[in-house]
Amino acid sequence: MGSPVAAPREGQDGTGFTGAVTRIVTFWALLGGALLLIVVALNMASVIAGIFGAPLPGDFELTEMGVAVAAFAFLPYCQITGANVTADIFTSGASPRVIAFLSLIGALVALAFSALLIWRMYAGLLDQKAYDYTTAILQVPHWWAFVPILASLGLLALSALASLMQEARRLSPEGKTDE
Amino acid sequence: AEYEFKLHHFLSANSPAQTKMLEPWAKAVEEASGGKVHIEIYPSMTLGGRPPELVSQARDGVVDLIWTVNGYTPGLFPRTEVFELPTVYRNDPAATNLAMADLLPDLAGEYKGLEVMFLHVHAGQGIQMRDSAVHMPADLMGKKIRVPTRTGAWVIEALGAAPVAMPVPELPPALQKGVVDGAFIPWEIIPPLKIQDQTEYQIEGKDETRFGTTTFQVSMNKGRWDGLPPEIQDAFRAASGPDWLAEVGAIWRASDDFGIKLAVESGNTHIVLTEEETAAFEEAMQPVVDRWVDEVKGKGIDGAGLVEKARAATKAHATR
Amino acid sequence: MSDALSLGLGGLVALILLIGLRLPIAYAMILVGGIGTVLISGPALVLSQLKTLAYGQFSIYDLSVVPMFVLMGAIASKTGLSQALFRAANAWLGWLPGGTAMAAIAGCAGFGAVCGSSLATASTMGKVALPELRRYNYSGALATGTLAAGGVLGILIPPSVVLIIYAIIVEANIVTMFMAAFLPGALAVILFLLTIAAYVAIRPEAGPKGGTPDRAEFTAATLGMIPVLIIFGLVIGGIYLGFFNPTPAAAVGVFLVLAFGIVQRRLGLPALREALLETAATSGMIYLILLGAEMLKIFMSRSGLPQETAAWVVQSGLAPMLVLILLLVALILLGCLMDSLSMILLVVPFFWPVLVEVNGGLYQGAEGAGFGMSTEDLKIWFGILALIVVELGLITPPVGMNVFVISSLAKDVPMAQTFRGVAPFFAAEILRVVLLVAFPILILGLPRLLS
Ligand code: NA
């Protein structure tokens, strides 16, 4: 499963577009992590309340919603740090330029997919709102969750674009200079 | 066949819901169409997504037909919810199925983008307790009880117990280890989950009176329906008429009877409340109906009127 | 063959090609699943389904335990828990020939009890134990091989992320799966310790004796195990005994390691930030693969390929045991190329229906079943066997992630040497699989006893 510590790739801590995207995306992932900690606290509270015979109503649905929003917030960070797992078997001997080209294809797929998801999940948000989808116990509207999720997908598209530009630079004759 | 349909649902291929209800219904439609229709059933969400997505899958035409629990998408079918309420639903699934068909003109508005084939209920929520008998609402005071739907949660609160929402598969270990003291669920769930091993008491009112029920729907994508020639539409309607609705009631009743028989044979106590005890429960549960009327008022629905209509229609079909 | 069926087969070939071309596995699944479904059922359907599919998948309640266990492991690796574990194990075992390596295995097992991932276990214990192994002049092969193999215990001993995913796919009870994993995990520890003993009996110079601790050090080091025992006891014990469901249990676990880290004054804001980012990288990767797997499943269901494969295997009349062994061998071979989670998500939806059919159906009881056990038991048995063989992929060449992790910590040891050092442990794992296939009670015993 991926590298445990996703080491930033070269040029990511620099200034310019990639650097800015990396900083925003890292901050966004930390917000997702904070949300995960809130869900942890909620479950702790429910365990403690349960001991006294009064489990918190709606803890299941809030956990589902909270973790889903957090997981979407993690996706851009995965993209920018290259944490999405690949199989290097056939290409381990390939030249850096070939690798850069293949990585560029990967970034292109990520960019296309995030753009598609933004479009479709925006339609999903409108559906959820129009048909009044809510959670069972607390009646929290599901479309609320779609708002931060769409922001996450926007950042995913930005991250994919940054990876794309980086790989394209590596492919260009001048080579590795960043920004 | 000339007309192919994909029917998607969330239970396994061997579940009674598929073998006893969906398969015979699909066959009846196919026969009524003179072989022009073929319905392929996809169990266990094999066409992707999760149970709450079934409604939008049918509405968007991802699949043609669905069978689902209305409560999986709370808020979408508030009017139909009236049939889940305790004292509106008592003990007669067949009569309730027929009553829902009668009221369909009142309900159809909330099935946006869908064409309802038929609506039905299960035999009703019983109380299944781990190690304590229940004869009066006070016996439930402070107990932790697993609930299926939001109306189920209201019933439990009205009875002075604490509702715990929990997916069905987690119920057996939770009962066994005392995470919950009991569950609000029909007898039909006893055989597949071996609930008889984790409980000692099964409680229901006089004459199999239950504490509310759950509503289900079989629906088709609206566009697909509107595009069908009249004789094909007629085939679907013919297979979903009053006889079939009564039959569905009998099917769920039979699964329920099988479940309680299993529990009693394995040594469980089946408590049937006396007339006074049943009345005490119905009195304690009356506020749930008021709460629902109040709740749907916010959506501009005349809840009190619907309760009255639902009760009258059920009574008109009652066989007991 | 129908058009849909040949599309399904073509899709599988395309998937392998794309993965070979270094496309992230999640995106390969998304691409093949999406395009395949468009070809079979048209674009409108895919566009509609994408409105809610990702949200639906990401909000599965049973999955919420995954990021929590990942976070628990990430925090645990920053708290000094690993140092305390290794010190205790070393006080008990260090004086034996090969004892420091044995202590590393025991430390990995202990850390695996609070961490759900192999790589995190390998890298955390690697950082702690490698310097010690060096200090006692262990051979590079034994030192790095031990740690790469020991990391596998992170996933074999509950909690285990891969096992949770397996349980969700086949609709098994996570609690039962955690119970079933316990004895096989303990067996792995024993076999690994015996492997080291045998290794140093043959080549004593590879693993010299360590020092004998004095009484004070022995006591102090042993007491250091108490926090892990408390955390494992409360979290996994709490799940086994049914005090809580896995998700609240994981929340309790996160809380306990946080509290431990703060009390130990090791967990400042920078460390917490790092733990959260590691959790983001690992969880995000897992969720994206899950989404890809769901899209691939939709394509495959519509092509009818899994159903046809299952029917074909049943018709072929192969002996059930032979089918099982072929599936396990296929998993070991695939493990040379792919990571364990992707493999489980990719392969189990194909393999499980085959086993169900061979056994006699979903509701088959033990009587007259192909494997002589009910399908419910088969689900548990196969799950643990599959878990072990997919984890073997972490230590086999050419792509062995655990070996890579340890190599990056021990840059002076050539990777080939690490792969050689891991070989005896691989043999021990094969022996374990044979034992578990021959004696299913090793897997099924504890769940039966506890329920
Ligand atoms: Na573990």
Ligand code: NA
């Ligand atoms: Na490998």
